[in-house]
Amino acid sequence: MARTAALWTRKAASARVSRLGGGADASLASSSLSLPPTRRRRRHGVTLAWGRGEGGSQAWDSDDWGDPYENEVLSRGGDAEFSDRGKEDDVVIEFRDVWKSFGSKGVLRGASFKIKRGEAIGIIGPSGTGKSTALRLISGLVSPDSGDILVDGRSILEDRRKKGTGDGNGAEDVLGAATEGRAKTNIQLQLGLVFQNGALFDSLTVGENVGFRLYEHSSLSQGEIMERVSDSLAKVGLNGIEERYPSELSGGMKKRVALARAITNDGDGSGVRAEGEMVEELIMYDEPTAGLDPVASTVVEDLIRSLKDKGGVRTYIVVTHQASTIARAVDRIIFLHEGKVVWQGDQQDFKTTKEPIVDQFRSGSLSGPISYV
Numbered sequence: 171m172a173r174t175a176a177l178w179t180r181k182a183a184s185a186r187v188s189r190l191g192g193g194a195d196a197s198l199a200s201s202s203l204s205l206p207p208t209r210r211r212r213r214h215g216v217t218l219a220w221g222r223g224e225g226g227s228q229a230w231d232s233d234d235w236g237d238p239y240e241n242e243v244l245s246r247g248g249d250a251e252f253s254d255r256g257k258e259d260d261v262v263i264e265f266r267d268v269w270k271s272f273g274s275k276g277v278l279r280g281a282s283f284k285i286k287r288g289e290a291i292g293i294i295g296p297s298g299t300g301k302s303t304a305l306r307l308i309s310g311l312v313s314p315d316s317g318d319i320l321v322d323g324r325s326i327l328e329d330r331r332k333k334g335t336g337d338g339n340g341a342e343d344v345l346g347a348a349t350e351g352r353a354k355t356n357i358q359l360q361l362g363l364v365f366q367n368g369a370l371f372d373s374l375t376v377g378e379n380v381g382f383r384l385y386e387h388s389s390l391s392q393g394e395i396m397e398r399v400s401d402s403l404a405k406v407g408l409n410g411i412e413e414r415y416p417s418e419l420s421g422g423m424k425k426r427v428a429l430a431r432a433i434t435n436d437g438d439g440s441g442v443r444a445e446g447e448m449v450e451e452l453i454m455y456d457e458p459t460a461g462l463d464p465v466a467s468t469v470v471e472d473l474i475r476s477l478k479d480k481g482g483v484r485t486y487i488v489v490t491h492q493a494s495t496i497a498r499a500v501d502r503i504i505f506l507h508e509g510k511v512v513w514q515g516d517q518q519d520f521k522t523t524k525e526p527i528v529d530q531f532r533s534g535s536l537s538g539p540i541s542y543v
């Protein structure tokens with residue numbers, strides 16, 4: 171913590187200035203960055219890598235673009251009191267009739283699905299249908315209004331009931347859990363969330379960005395951290411760029427750096443060791459190829475696939491609109507429409523299904539059940 175605090179102090183002023191792009195995102199960045207990153211990182215226990223906002227490099231996505239303290243609530247895993255009831259061995263994520271609104275806008279409206287350990291899942295569907303929200307719910311950046319989410323068989327609702335004071339759904343309960351949960355919760359399931367865009371600290375070097383989690387959480391020496399950083403960068407095909415700054419990188423490189431950050435494991439969770447390396451149990455990629463040219467997209471798609479194939483990532487979820495990413499990086503597809511799962515199937519099914527919503531989405535036709543009016 172001290173190391174990052176020093177790092178932060180040294181670079182905070184310029185980081186704040188460089189990240190404030192204007193508008194709503196500026197206030198988000200401002201509120202996010204008004205706290206030292208250590209406090210924020212402790213809140214959700216997931217790896218946050220790519221951020222929202224075209225061209226922006228927000229380091230942290232505070233989700234509701236509101237209360238940064240909400241992130242405190244849902245550190246995933248580990249507490250001995252966390253219920254194992256209902257656990258299915260190979261189901262790593264389960265949504266049970268999940269509802270989520272933002273203000274008066276209903277986003278998820280009874281979404282239910284299961285993701286098994288080892289799957290390469292695509293969550294697709296029309297814009298605004300709640301795909302990114304689903305990732306945020308899994309990572310604990312927001313909490314459901316009703317329904318439940320089981321992470322590795324553990325009910326977040328029950329967890330919050332135990333730790334909080336309310337019924338597991340209300341804001342008071344959330345804050346109650348936050349207060350108590352921070353000290354008690356250990357990370358058991360290694361989760362990584364890779365946001366849509368950069369989310370690199372502009373004022374930190376690539377090496378400092380990639381090693382950020384380790385500076386925050388581990389007791390590793392500087393040398394050990396830099397060794398892990400180099401390993402992660404090598405895995406994404408970016409050897410030797412530790413001293414560069416994000417502004418010196420292309421969009422595709424930034425995405426790969428963010429990916430390297432997501433897989434740089436501090437080893438304090440229960441990720442399983444395989445051949446001496448930590449395994450990320452679940453990585454979630456939010457539109458990892460958005461804005462990339464076709465070849466750069468292929469590089470990222472293959473990288474996502476190869477990180478799993480080589481054993482560094484056990485399960486992943488990709489939210490994407492890109493046909494190439496669906497075809498190349500995904501085995502099974504969950505289709506969301508108007509906040510519900512309307513179709514699920516594998517690649518072959520996706521290509522051939524006559525389900526009207528999927529058919530329209532696939533063809534890009536203006537006529538059909540999907541309406542943008």
Ligand SMILES: Nc1ncnc2c1ncn2[C@@H]1O[C@H](COP(=O)(O)OP(=O)(O)OP(=O)(O)O)[C@@H](O)[C@H]1O
Nearest residue numbers: 233234235272277296297298299300301302303304
């Ligand atoms: N924190 C928030 N506060 C207010 N509204 C939000 C918040 N997060 C999401 N929304 C709204 O919820 C809706 C669903 O957003 P979400 O990002 O989950 O959709 P999506 O399916 O990922 O869309 P896209 O494909 O366009 O990225 C959108 O209308 C969005 O503006």
